[in-house]
Amino acid sequence: MSTDIVAGPTPAGVRVERLVTSGTFTLDGGEWEVDNNVWIVGDDTRCVVIDCAHDPDAILAAIGERELTHILCTHAHNDHIDGAPGVARATGAPIHLHPGDRVLWELTFPDTAPDADLEDGQRIPVGDLELQVRHTPGHAPGAVCLYAEALGVVFSGDTLFNGGPGATGRSFSDYPTIVFSIREQLLTLPPETIVLTGHGDATTIGAEAAGLGQA
Template identity: 35%
Template sequence: MKWQRIPLGPLQTNAYLLSNDQKECVIFDPGGDGERLISIIQKQQLKPLAVLLTHAHFDHIGAVDDVRKTWNIPVYVHEKEKNWLQDASLNGSQFFIPDGGLAVQAPDELIKSEGQFSIGSFSFTLLHTPGHSPGSISFYVEELEVVFSGDALFEGSIGRTDLPGGNHNQLIKSIHDKLLTLPEETIVLSGHGGETTIGAEMDNNPFLNGF
């Protein structure tokens, strides 16, 4: 397996493609620029199996319908955000996008629990990491030593908690209990910015020091 990061949309939200030797892939957080993302996938001759959302804020879902229509694949989100894709007041877009915000079609599948999760040959450990939003999920891939953390943890920072459902104390607890317990060499693939590691954030993240 291998992964690639593709910043998309006005906020340069990181979408990720996780692919295998059979040219299958899953798409994390297709945040915008649908035509560009589709072109990248087609040029690599990849076959998407699903869209996995770390959470349902508007900057992570902008190209969901473009991708879903092109390949007729299911979209997964945590059950706590099952209505967010269709509701601009919940996904935050009403605060940033004029003329009604952004709404896309409802998710196809709801994630209801932590633990092992598979799509085709792709296997993940699901970690519920709320705080940035109630249904934030991190997807840990032990084989690759990576975690797709969405907007929970960034290089030297953490997710904002001033949007609907945000809770700072809950986010700090999620990071401490769920992410910092991963092996220190684990690469953190965040929703914005570059890569970091669990060990680096344990040592250097000012939001986490002293917790």
């Protein structure tokens, strides 16, 4: 597996790389084979990983010799966190998750816990930019999106896809809640903002606003 640079670099060299990993999503007694986007944000020295999905070895290879400072989870469905403990053990980086998703985390890892909470409005430094945490419940109670204003991108996890809101047909999800989250926390961003999703292709805030009748 290899990474593609999808945004940046900033003047100080911070860029966004995408690694696609494959595995199984399990919930409510069902199993689905899925491809996940793993996002690496950083420069040549330090980086963070957003959603350690499926394959710790591939993620560690993509990080290379860089210092990993944060493992950030957009939510705790197993396909977004199953590689996180392995990457954390190998690097010493702390795992961050919104406390609203502890109930989902414990379905996959009942005997361990994340290292730190993510909070709405929190700002996480990455080189010369910051990732702003935006709490977007609906797909999962503790779902968050991460907005990098300096790059003009938002990492939407499974809250918003190319084509509309994330799924809400399983436990701990709710459609009116996800629509409210998208309208309040994402559609308020500049329309040209690139949406980097948990699965599949990118989109823009403007395109998805039009799809939700808010252009």
